[in-house]
Amino acid sequence: xxxPPSPDAPPxxxxxxxxxxxxxALLLLAAWSFSVGEGAFLSLxxxxxxxxxxxxxxxxxxxxxxxxxxxxxxxAALETLAISIAGTLFSVVLAGGMLYFAASEEILGSGGEWxxxxxRRTAPRRALYALARxxxxxxxxxxxxxxxxxxxxxxxxxPFAGAxxxxxxxxxxxxxxxxxxxxxxxPGPVEALRAGGAGRASAFLYGALPQAWPQVIAYTLYxxxxxxxxxxxxxxVGAGGLGQQIHIAISLFLxxxxxxxxxAIFLLVNAVDLASGWLRRRLExxx
Amino acid sequence: xxxxxxxxxxxxxxxxxxxVAAVAAILASLKLSGANPALLLSGKALRSMADFGRGFxxxxxxxxxxxxxWKPFVETIQLATAGTALALALGFPLALLAAxxxxxxxxxxxxxxxxxxxxxxxxxxxxxxxxxxLNVMRSIPELVWxxxxxxxxxxxPAPGVxxIGVAxxxxxxxxxxxxxxGTDLRPALALRAAGASRPRAILYGVLPPxxxxxxxxxxxxxxxxxxxxxxxxxVGAGGLGQHIEISMRMFExxxxxxxxxxxxxxxALTDAASARIRKMLA
Amino acid sequence: MASPAARPKAWKGERxxxxxxxxENVTKRFRRADGSWNEAIAEASLAVRPGESLAVIGPNxxxxxxxxxxxxxxxxPDAGRVRVDGVDPAGLGGRALRRLRARTATVFQQHHLVPxxxxxxxxxxxxxxxxxxxxxxxxLIFPREMGCAAEAAAQxxxxxxxxxxxxxxxxxxxxxxxxxRALAQSPRHILADEPVAxxxxxxxxxxxxxxxxxSDGGRKTLIVNLHDVALALxxxxxxxxxxxxxxxxxxxxxxxxxxxxxxxxxGDAVFGGDTLRWLNLVPGLGPAK
Numbered sequence: 052x053x054x055p056p057s058p059d060a061p062p063x064x065x066x067x068x069x070x071x072x073x074x075x076a077l078l079l080l081a082a083w084s085f086s087v088g089e090g091a092f093l094s095l096x097x098x099x100x101x102x103x104x105x106x107x108x109x110x111x112x113x114x115x116x117x118x119x120x121x122x123x124x125x126x127a128a129l130e131t132l133a134i135s136i137a138g139t140l141f142s143v144v145l146a147g148g149m150l151y152f153a154a155s156e157e158i159l160g161s162g163g164e165w166x167x168x169x170x171r172r173t174a175p176r177r178a179l180y181a182l183a184r185x186x187x188x189x190x191x192x193x194x195x196x197x198x199x200x201x202x203x204x205x206x207x208x209x210p211f212a213g214a215x216x217x218x219x220x221x222x223x224x225x226x227x228x229x230x231x232x233x234x235x236x237x238p239g240p241v242e243a244l245r246a247g248g249a250g251r252a253s254a255f256l257y258g259a260l261p262q263a264w265p266q267v268i269a270y271t272l273y274x275x276x277x278x279x280x281x282x283x284x285x286x287x288v289g290a291g292g293l294g295q296q297i298h299i300a301i302s303l304f305l306x307x308x309x310x311x312x313x314x315a316i317f318l319l320v321n322a323v324d325l326a327s328g329w330l331r332r333r334l335e336x337x338x
Numbered sequence: 339x340x341x342x343x344x345x346x347x348x349x350x351x352x353x354x355x356x357x358v359a360a361v362a363a364i365l366a367s368l369k370l371s372g373a374n375p376a377l378l379l380s381g382k383a384l385r386s387m388a389d390f391g392r393g394f395x396x397x398x399x400x401x402x403x404x405x406x407x408w409k410p411f412v413e414t415i416q417l418a419t420a421g422t423a424l425a426l427a428l429g430f431p432l433a434l435l436a437a438x439x440x441x442x443x444x445x446x447x448x449x450x451x452x453x454x455x456x457x458x459x460x461x462x463x464x465x466x467x468x469x470x471x472l473n474v475m476r477s478i479p480e481l482v483w484x485x486x487x488x489x490x491x492x493x494x495p496a497p498g499v500x501x502i503g504v505a506x507x508x509x510x511x512x513x514x515x516x517x518x519x520g521t522d523l524r525p526a527l528a529l530r531a532a533g534a535s536r537p538r539a540i541l542y543g544v545l546p547p548x549x550x551x552x553x554x555x556x557x558x559x560x561x562x563x564x565x566x567x568x569x570x571x572x573v574g575a576g577g578l579g580q581h582i583e584i585s586m587r588m589f590e591x592x593x594x595x596x597x598x599x600x601x602x603x604x605x606a607l608t609d610a611a612s613a614r615i616r617k618m619l620a
Numbered sequence: 621m622a623s624p625a626a627r628p629k630a631w632k633g634e635r636x637x638x639x640x641x642x643x644e645n646v647t648k649r650f651r652r653a654d655g656s657w658n659e660a661i662a663e664a665s666l667a668v669r670p671g672e673s674l675a676v677i678g679p680n681x682x683x684x685x686x687x688x689x690x691x692x693x694x695x696x697p698d699a700g701r702v703r704v705d706g707v708d709p710a711g712l713g714g715r716a717l718r719r720l721r722a723r724t725a726t727v728f729q730q731h732h733l734v735p736x737x738x739x740x741x742x743x744x745x746x747x748x749x750x751x752x753x754x755x756x757x758x759x760l761i762f763p764r765e766m767g768c769a770a771e772a773a774a775q776x777x778x779x780x781x782x783x784x785x786x787x788x789x790x791x792x793x794x795x796x797x798x799x800x801r802a803l804a805q806s807p808r809h810i811l812a813d814e815p816v817a818x819x820x821x822x823x824x825x826x827x828x829x830x831x832x833x834x835s836d837g838g839r840k841t842l843i844v845n846l847h848d849v850a851l852a853l854x855x856x857x858x859x860x861x862x863x864x865x866x867x868x869x870x871x872x873x874x875x876x877x878x879x880x881x882x883x884x885x886x887g888d889a890v891f892g893g894d895t896l897r898w899l900n901l902v903p904g905l906g907p908a909k
Contacts, residue, residue, distance in 0.1 A: 081423040087416035087576070091496035104490040133370035140364055164696035165709050165717055192602045194569050194579075197594075200586060204390050205383040210371040215378065243732035246692050247805050248722025248749030253756045257745045261734045284481040287572070291371075301485055313478060313486070320477040333356065353761070 114310035131292035141218025190223025213290030393591035414577035418563035421502025433514035476508025498575025638706030646700035679888035722749035725802035735787035746804030
């Protein structure tokens, strides 16, 4: 199967074992993984449960719109928004705090050879670096839901547990991203400022951070967009917000309420996406 | 050089307003979410956390238990893979419709007769419709989708697969559309100039150069799917997530620890596998 | 063979004033990729009076940049002593070291400005040695000490560009921002490493004249690395010739002979070969051969 020549595209590298066997393997993999449904998909494809699905779908309309319930939904939505903002804030604080240990010495430290960078100080520094990185890894591997359960144990049911869960989990995510961004920053300006007598923190603030800033803003706002979606479901384990209402609606088989809540999530998520995009454009500009 | 320097930065007033608004929003959020550092650092809280955490070590690595975790481990892989496959099947066609450069009267239409105004407006319909659909699909979290599907297809992994499939289709569709829109159109233009139809030009001119990036992102989604599959297990979709939920409910925290480690390994393996595949293609 | 001025110049009068900079038999080594050691500076000695202006010339790899970094206390000598205003940095605590560094402002060849910052912030960065951290952070959002920034900008002729993003400026303009940053530091001494390397040759004179003017006016010490010999001879009353890490000569321009310059640049990729013929074209040289 030859392709017509394209002027600028690089020539396609031949895959080992041929294109078609790869495709066949992928299809087999997909088919095997669908078998986890234990026949549910097959019956879906055969249209057996379609009537049942239709009946179920009809229960969603019209979505519940009584004033007291709408007020409840609005409050829950605000609570979810608050959880996402607080959670993002906590994660930025955590990631920023860990940054001192998790980013390597070059960017944060060296002003030059007159500072005591003797061997005595390097070994414990490297240990702290490894420890910080491991901690961040741990924070982001444990799923937010599990952190939420953990914090419900610690501070009780409610949105605070949710915000803490988001804070810790995303602290790990952002910590790694921030550290990577900083490591790609040009060290020249920082060294130049230190040569003029600036302290470490000031030199970092004026020399390294502005270079990393657009990427830092992008990552942080992206996590906010992810967080609003996660915050919406943390309520399932008792962390308040829309998730908790959804849990209730499901347990009580109140489909019309579920419809309204789903709509609320849809609107909330879109609002945050829009706000995040606008903020990003606004904040990326030079100081 | 005459002329005094402007004493204030050009955007000063707006900047101040933004700062004040941001601080207000953050403070309101802290209040509304019930943030209370004293509560977190109180003796009771610290003790609860310590007790909780202590129960996790050492993880249960008895052979009997490890054998029992094999099925959920595989189930999670199946869940994530099926979900991602479904997401690709749904999302890719939608992405093609949602990529403006392919439809909305751009360079690819050169040489075609100018369509009537009505036709031109109709032409943008699939674009807006697919964008809206993708938006709906990705604005609703996988968990909610899964719950919506539970009643339709019963409990078990099936609604989880559908949940990931639909939600990820939305995400994949949007990102794929952006990738395609960012692809250089010149190869396709050359094909059009040589007489190919628009669909052919897209198939041979736009998709092949973009394929590396598309596959790369699909692999990343697959990896995210593993984590999502674990979370969906919490609502009964099977896999490691369900067993994590069960073990937590029964306070078998040592088993929970093992399951979390297995999840970690699974994600790491997936990460390595996708990196390998990406290197093969590069 | 001993070079003519290997010992620090003797003071004439003003015996009680400490030299602004003094290097005493300083050696600095760097490790090469293959593990061997390269002596970038070898037993060099130099003494500079406060307020003096001098140019350092020499072929590529002579150690000019290393010399500068030893003077601005970025590098530490492996042997010998460095002193700034008579103070030895060894044994100084963090804050005292910063205060000592703050007396010297350096203008780098690659400017080392932050491109995405506005010019005003890059200039005000020179004040960091004097600012506490909260003030520095606050100034990033609402700039402080605008008077200082405006004055520094005016001195380099960039007053109208104060609020622009630094990366929108031309290379020459950015170099002037770097000079403004050095001025904002209110230093006693200014060091400049090849400040006209990326500047339009027609403007080189102007930039060097500016540096001379700024330092003479404020009675600041000025030490400039230059690869353009003619430029050095034209503007500076004292020329130090560096070759392979050693001070070959330390003389006023009228006492520099073409033969000396030929020895300095012997074998240099750019100036070697037909050096003498080239040198005869250089104005201001001593008795021609």
